[in-house]
Amino acid sequence: MTRPLRCTMALVVWLAMLASKxxxxxxxxxxxxxxxxxxxxxxxxxxxxxxxxxxxxYAPWCGHCKALAPILDKVAPFMKGKxxxxxxxxxxxxxxxxxxxxxxxxxxxxxxxxxxxxxxxGERHADAIITxxxxxxxxxxxxxxxxxxxxxxxxxxxKDKIVFVAYDPDAPNDHTLETTLxxxxxxxxxxxxxxxxxxxxxxGYIPSNIGLTKLSQFGVENKVC
Numbered sequence: 001m002t003r004p005l006r007c008t009m010a011l012v013v014w015l016a017m018l019a020s021k022x023x024x025x026x027x028x029x030x031x032x033x034x035x036x037x038x039x040x041x042x043x044x045x046x047x048x049x050x051x052x053x054x055x056x057x058y059a060p061w062c063g064h065c066k067a068l069a070p071i072l073d074k075v076a077p078f079m080k081g082k083x084x085x086x087x088x089x090x091x092x093x094x095x096x097x098x099x100x101x102x103x104x105x106x107x108x109x110x111x112x113x114x115x116x117x118x119x120x121x122g123e124r125h126a127d128a129i130i131t132x133x134x135x136x137x138x139x140x141x142x143x144x145x146x147x148x149x150x151x152x153x154x155x156x157x158x159k160d161k162i163v164f165v166a167y168d169p170d171a172p173n174d175h176t177l178e179t180t181l182x183x184x185x186x187x188x189x190x191x192x193x194x195x196x197x198x199x200x201x202x203x204g205y206i207p208s209n210i211g212l213t214k215l216s217q218f219g220v221e222n223k224v225c
Contacts, residue, residue, distance in 0.1 A: 018078040028084065030077040033134040037096045043086070044112055044133045050084040052136055053112040053122065054129065057097050062106040068124055075129050082134035111199060121159060121199055131157070132199070140194035145178055146205035147217035158202040166190040167220060173209035179206065
């Protein structure tokens with residue numbers, strides 16, 4: 001009797017783990033999710049299907065919170081698969097708002113990605129939120145064609161209209177951008193910084209096969225650095 005019992009117990013544990021995995025690996029959301037102290041960690045911090053979150057911490061009586069609500073309801077389905085949206089009622093989830101986020105005013109807007117929370121840096125209208133979500137869902141480093149492209153196409157996505165660019169003559173010129181950024185230590189560090197600071201700045205990569213004339217626009221006079 002002992003062996004079948006052990007097998008049964010093992011099967012139950014396995015099924016429980018499988019059910020837990022299926023529960024936490026959800027599909028992308030097309031609406032604003034009500035977050036609580038019970039579901040916050042599994043939905044926000046343990047779900048690989050939704051790695052980027054826009055979270056509104058609010059109070060029902062707050063006028064600015066009420067004004068933002070229909071905007072997020074409108075944006076959420078548009079950003080499905082790119083950025084998830086959640087809301088926390090701080091009059092109910094007092095401990096979560098006070099202990100985890102130290103909320104001092106409403107609404108407090110937080111972004112979650114890569115295990116970290118930070119303040120949403122943009123404006124609160126729909127276009128700004130969509131632009132922010134689109135940017136955060138892309139590779140944090142964009143290929144730079146020339147100086148005008150860096151200024152007009154890449155820098156415009158940052159609040160201060162500033163773009164940081166990297167050039168490494170040792171990088172291969174026949175690889176994808178993702179592979180190229182892993183090809184040298186300098187580009188690895190640059191891409192890591194870009195990932196962390198993506199919400200606040202723009203980053204570009206100058207291909208190693210760019211012409212010397214275009215390269216000189218960035219103050220580099222020799223391809224061998």
